[in-house]
Amino acid sequence: MSDRIQLKRSDVPGRVPAAADLLVGELAVNTADGKLFIKLANGSVMELGGGVVAIRKSQLITSSGTWLRSPNQIGDVVDVTLVGGGCSGGYSGGNVLGGWSAQFAVEAPVDIGAATSVTCTVGTGGASATGLNTAPSPGGTTSFGAYLSVLGGSTTSLIGAAPGGFTTSTTAAATAQGTDTNYALAGRLTVSGTARATGAAGLMLRTAPIQLAAFAGVMTGAQGYGAGGGAWRDASAGYQEGQNGMILVEWWEAVTP
Known part of the structure; x- marks a missing residue:
């Protein structure tokens, strides 16, 4: 059976990952809300997809x-x-x-x-x-x-x-x-x-x-x-x-x- 790679995740509605939970550039997902988050170079965590784009x-x-x-x-x-x-x-x-x-x-x-x-x-x-x-x-x-x-x-x-x-x-x-x-x-x-x-x-x-x-x-x-x-x-x-x-x-x- 092949290995599976999963993102860090939470199934608690409204929960956002803390900055300490992620490395810069690392992704996390809230499976209850369907929201994806990323840690930026300045140390903050930003939601992706909710009006945020990568350019x-x-x-x-x-x-x-x-x-x-x-x-x-x-x-x-x-x-x-x-x-x-x-x-x-x-x-x-x-x-x-x-x-x-x-x-x-x-x-x-x-x-x-x-x-x-x-x-x-x-x-x-x-x-x-x-x-x-x-x-x-x-x-x-x-x-x-x-x-x-x-x-x-x-x-x-x-x-x-x-x-x-x-x-x-x-x-x-x-x-x-x-x-x-x-x-x-x-x-x-x-x-x-x-x-x-x-x-x-x-x-x-x-x-x-x-x-x-x-x-x-x-x-x-x-x-x-x-x-x-x-x-x-x-x-x-x-x-x-x-x-x-x-x-x-x-x-x-x-x-x-």
Whole structure:
């Protein structure tokens, strides 16, 4: 015979479970009244179904700070999307280099337990530069407290997606796209005798598109959080900053319409 799982319950009409009887997110039922109850993150017990609904909530974090838990959050698990900062464009080994994009994690489930706040660090993009032989600058790490972190675009360990190639052709038009980027396209480039390279594309979300500014007159910047910066070099040079990272936190919340 298979095991049966039953909720905590009472058959006494009008009886409501005490907060001490339930864990956060745990359900209980009154079988006499046909009412269902849940314990919220703030420690209170709420009736479900009696004008109460569960909705999906989210917060986009684009600068370092603190995420505050909603008192009406259901359960202890939040889904977290993280993107590190993108690597800047630069020059190395005789090559003009577009920046690598950052590492990312999408909707990773994170159990925050009883925490009421989480410190968030958003990785910044690698710095821009104008010196002829300036090497690429790595992007910063993005972290959601001690629960989850992702690295920024690297100059050495090839984290994230590959940048676009470079060319010195006066006629060819090159199209570049990162190799592991399912959500956005890198910038496109045309050339007129100057070596130019696009950065790798970053991660696009269900939000307004984000894109690095056009530069060198003819190049569009790569799209997405954590995108790599572009680069150009002839008698002078310009190496674009990487795009900053971000954190998206999503959770379920009990509300009364």
